[in-house]
Amino acid sequence: xxxxxxxxxxxxxxxxxxxxxxxxxxxxxxxxxxxxxxxxxxxxxxxxxxxxxxxxxxxxxxxxxxxxxxxxxxxxxxxxxxxxxxxxxxxxxxxxxxxxxxxxxxxxxxxxxxxxxxxxxxxxxxxxxxxxxxxxxxxxxxxxxxxxxxxxxxxxxxxxxxxxxxxxxxxxxxxxxxxxxxxxxxxxxxxxxxxxxxxxxxxxxxxxxxxxxxxxxxxxxx
Numbered sequence: 001x002x003x004x005x006x007x008x009x010x011x012x013x014x015x016x017x018x019x020x021x022x023x024x025x026x027x028x029x030x031x032x033x034x035x036x037x038x039x040x041x042x043x044x045x046x047x048x049x050x051x052x053x054x055x056x057x058x059x060x061x062x063x064x065x066x067x068x069x070x071x072x073x074x075x076x077x078x079x080x081x082x083x084x085x086x087x088x089x090x091x092x093x094x095x096x097x098x099x100x101x102x103x104x105x106x107x108x109x110x111x112x113x114x115x116x117x118x119x120x121x122x123x124x125x126x127x128x129x130x131x132x133x134x135x136x137x138x139x140x141x142x143x144x145x146x147x148x149x150x151x152x153x154x155x156x157x158x159x160x161x162x163x164x165x166x167x168x169x170x171x172x173x174x175x176x177x178x179x180x181x182x183x184x185x186x187x188x189x190x191x192x193x194x195x196x197x198x199x200x201x202x203x204x205x206x207x208x209x210x211x212x213x214x215x216x217x218x219x220x221x222x
Contacts, residue, residue: 022120022189024146025161034104035195043088045075059102068093071184084149086157086188093184099175104196111169111198117162119177120148122186124155129185130178137164157188169196
């Protein structure tokens, strides 16, 4: 029985490691109340693509792929001689992948949302995709780029991490990943984390008192 339990645990851990192969920067708030997680591995050519892993109590996200057939080749299963160990990705060229993410409708004074994106892409002549967010979010820091896996004959897979703050909290978001307009892009994995934050009334009172104290201090020093 103990051996069977060990095998089950090992299988679950292996599956999790496969799912999160490029989850290099998981946010500290993942799994907290009000948070969501959705991962697309693109293991098949399904379009729209359902998440490979999902923890979103507010609805089911989707990803709609619109690749450029003149310059892109669509979905790949694997090409190890050129692209290493990766399996299942989209060559969108100058096309797009639109992600619709339903989310918490919670509102209130001071409410906001954090949204983090990790996107894995191929880079040689192909380049990092362009990323836009609707509604518009304020970037929090600069984009973090990490090498995931060098290619066997040049190039490599890279992961970019983005973080935005959206004020006030929206009921859903649309992420748009667009291929580089000159050289196109190839997308292997997308990880989206969000969390909705609605401050407690007591926290707002403390904030207002703090701002009032600061204002009075500035008035007295003027």
